[in-house]
Amino acid sequence: GENVEQHPSTLSVQEGDSAVIKCTYSDSASNYFPWYKQELGKGPQLIIDIRSNVGEKKDQRIAVTLNKTAKHFSLHITETQPEDSAVYFCAASKYNFNKFYFGSGTKLNVKP
Amino acid sequence: DTEVTQTPKHLVMGMTNKKSLKCEQHMGHRAMYWYKQKAKKPPELMFVYSYEKLSINESVPSRFSPECPNSSLLNLHLHALQPEDSALYLCASSQVSGRSTGELFFGEGSRLTVL
Numbered sequence: 335g336e337n338v339e340q341h342p343s344t345l346s347v348q349e350g351d352s353a354v355i356k357c358t359y360s361d362s363a364s365n366y367f368p369w370y371k372q373e374l375g376k377g378p379q380l381i382i383d384i385r386s387n388v389g390e391k392k393d394q395r396i397a398v399t400l401n402k403t404a405k406h407f408s409l410h411i412t413e414t415q416p417e418d419s420a421v422y423f424c425a426a427s428k429y430n431f432n433k434f435y436f437g438s439g440t441k442l443n444v445k446p
Numbered sequence: 447d448t449e450v451t452q453t454p455k456h457l458v459m460g461m462t463n464k465k466s467l468k469c470e471q472h473m474g475h476r477a478m479y480w481y482k483q484k485a486k487k488p489p490e491l492m493f494v495y496s497y498e499k500l501s502i503n504e505s506v507p508s509r510f511s512p513e514c515p516n517s518s519l520l521n522l523h524l525h526a527l528q529p530e531d532s533a534l535y536l537c538a539s540s541q542v543s544g545r546s547t548g549e550l551f552f553g554e555g556s557r558l559t560v561l
Contacts, residue, residue: 368550377450377536377552378489423488425550432477432496432540434550436488 336361338426340437347414348445355440357424358406364426367407368434369398372421381422382409414444449473450553452537458559461527467556469520469537477501477548478520480512481536483555489536495520496542527560534558 337360347353357367365386370378384391384398384407391398395414400407411418424437450471459465469478477496481489494502495514509531511523520537534555541548 370552375557377452377554380549380551383549421486432479432494432542433491433502439486439488 336364336426336428336435338424338435338437340424340440342440343438344441344443346443346445349414349416351414353409353411353414353418353442353444355409355422355424355442356406357408357426357437358404359426359435360405361426361428362402362405363428364435365429366427367398367400368425368427369409370423370425372423372439374420378423411442414442416444416446418442419444450537450539450551452535452553452556454556455554456557456559458561459524459527460561461529463527464523464525466524467522467535467537467558469522469553470518471537471539471551472518473539473551474517474541475539475548475551476517476542477540478514479538479540479550480510480520480522481538481552483534483536489552493522524558527558529560532558532560 340357368383371381372378384400395412397410422440425434427434453468480492483489492506493512498514509526513521536555537553540550
């Protein structure tokens with residue numbers, strides 16, 4: 335099966351700095367890579383995703399990049415704000431296969 | 447409306463009780479999921495229903511019994527649980543497409559405590 339590894343497990347940045355979270359996956363058939371933000375006591379919220387036919391996707395301060403050859407994808411958050419503090423999970427899934435493999439999570443702390 | 451609604455938000459039950467968790471979505475999604483999440487861990491898949499039929503059971507103990515009465519509703523029936531079953535139970539839904547994997551939307555979860 336698929337194995338998704340996520341680094342770092344914790345990340346502290348100063349407000350206004352950038353944050354980068356990286357994930358690797360093992361199954362070359364995986365073709366959909368979502369990122370979730372989970373605030374304390376809440377369910378995971380989809381913040382951005384990327385499919386294997388695209389190398390990069392951006393939504394305001396958030397971007398995701400995908401390197402299919404190296405089998406890794408990254409989340410980039412620019413101009414971080416205290417409200418970005420949360421746990422972020424990456425995930426991978428295959429074509430029309432209702433199973434999502436999650437990374438272990440990154441706790442992001444944005445210091446004011 | 448991109449919302450998955452779960453009830454109750456909190457549930458405390460004894461090991462001999464029978465209770466149910468409920469989930470509802472009105473996005474027209476035909477795949478619905480139950481995940482279990484322990485503190486500081488990623489969501490762990492339990493069950494997947496596709497077109498109201500159970501398509502994935504991740505070897506979950508029989509004290510957890512899922513039910514999908516229709517395309518909008520998903521239940522998780524709980525019986526004779528153990529304290530280690532205490533966790534956040536998340537419902538999710540996604541489209542089922544012949545072309546690509548659908549986006550997965552989560553509810554806010556039901557926090558279960560087993561005494």
